[in-house]
């Protein structure tokens with residue numbers, strides 16, 4: 402058919418009526434074209450909507466899930482929400498200085514570390530809480546990833562942190578808080594890393610424990626601490642506010658306790674008289690006992706601290722004790738004894754059965770606590786080689802003193818005001834029971850608190866009970882008087 406023929410034919414057809422409701426053909430064509438246009442618009446808008454929602458879900462996971470957790474919104478010193486934190490970070494468009502670029506480069510994983518994306522950490526915290534963070538993703542658009550240059554695309558950024566209890570900190574936040582981990586801000590150094598004092602942008606003071614860059618131990622401790630402390634709230638336990646995990650970096654962020662640790666106050670240079678009065682010392686003993694009781698009896702699964710010692714008792718300005726360093730804690734199921742393959746703890750504080758068999762339960766903490774009481778009362782270290790032979794071991798010396806009815810002789814000479822004999826004996830008896838060689842006979846922390854708090858201490862009853870306390874072999878063989886029975 403020729404063009405000349407078809408064109409007049411089409412225009413002839415248009416005005417004709419069709420079978421569809423008797424409409425003209427041009428009306429039907431118009432409707433079809435209109436419908437197709439509307440459909441096209443609808444599809445385009447659908448596509449835009451789906452793109453926007455997918456990108457939102459990518460970026461919203463951290464502010465919604467990982468930051469501010471309601472259950473820890475207790476005091477006004479809570480860290481700021483992520484949104485506020487980010488608003489204080491340099492804008493994405495800003496040109497990072499060369500120094501900043503160098504600092505960011507620190508985030509790159511070391512060569513000997515796992516390849517990017519290889520490690521995922523999933524931590525179950527009780528039945529409702531789960532921490533899960535892919536360690537390695539590139540191209541993140543939040544946190545310290547905001548101001549990255551093209552060369553730094555391999556930098557590792559934790560993207561998702563489903564913390565049920567705490568706060569996820571970026572390395573950048575902690576760098577700012579500690580003035581780039583300045584030596585001036587070092588508070589102390591423990592077996593697992595250096596502790597820095599830091600001030601967050603909202604003026605909250607924190608202690609940042611920068612775990613050693615050791616993928617084995619440090620990360621293991623990191624996980625243990627995160628699990629063990631993250632859900633713990635008690636006024637006598639140092640609170641873990643959150644953590645930082647970027648690349649090889651593992652850091653724990655604690656509340657800052659501002660008056661040093663008990664070891665410093667007991668054995669440091671405090672002059673001829675100690676600010677720690679008897680009353681304060683008993684208060685420290687009681688508070689520590691309460692913190693430990695909470696770990697042993699208030700949590701399920703219970704937590705054994707495993708390293709109770711004076712340097713792990715931090716003090717605030719009112720001399721309130723806070724037990725710190727749960728790095729050695731292991732979660733225990735109820736009624737179970739955890740057998741560890743390596744015995745940890747600190748010389749002088751470790752329970753004999755733990756040292757010899759590795760058998761660990763909360764009674765090992767009770768033993769260490771007994772040593773701690775003796776240390777607090779006497780101002781002496783658990784093992785001190787600078788003393789005469791019979792006084793090197795604190796427990797042995799103290800037992801000898803008590804057996805020879807010289808309880809007052811164990812008191813710290815730097816403590817000017819002495820307690821009444823009755824009060825002193827009460828505390829000494831508790832200490833002696835805690836270090837019973839037979840772990841089964843040691844009291845639970847709840848019982849310890851009860852014994853310490855009872856005003857009218859049932860001295861005579863305990864005197865008789867004390868006689869039943871098992872003597873160690875050496876005492877039996879030398880037929881010495883049991884120190885408890887003398888009390």
Ligand SMILES: Nc1ncnc2c1ncn2[C@@H]1O[C@H](COP(=O)(O)OP(=O)(O)OP(=O)(O)O)[C@@H](O)[C@H]1O
Pocket residue numbers: 588589590591592593594595596608610639655656657658659661662708712713715725726
């Ligand atoms: N939250 C905190 N607030 C204030 N100071 C702290 C805090 N945590 C730790 N410190 C200080 O940092 C020091 C080092 O602490 P860390 O727990 O790492 O080691 P440690 O207890 O001394 O030794 P170890 O590793 O053998 O347990 C502590 O002695 C303490 O004085």
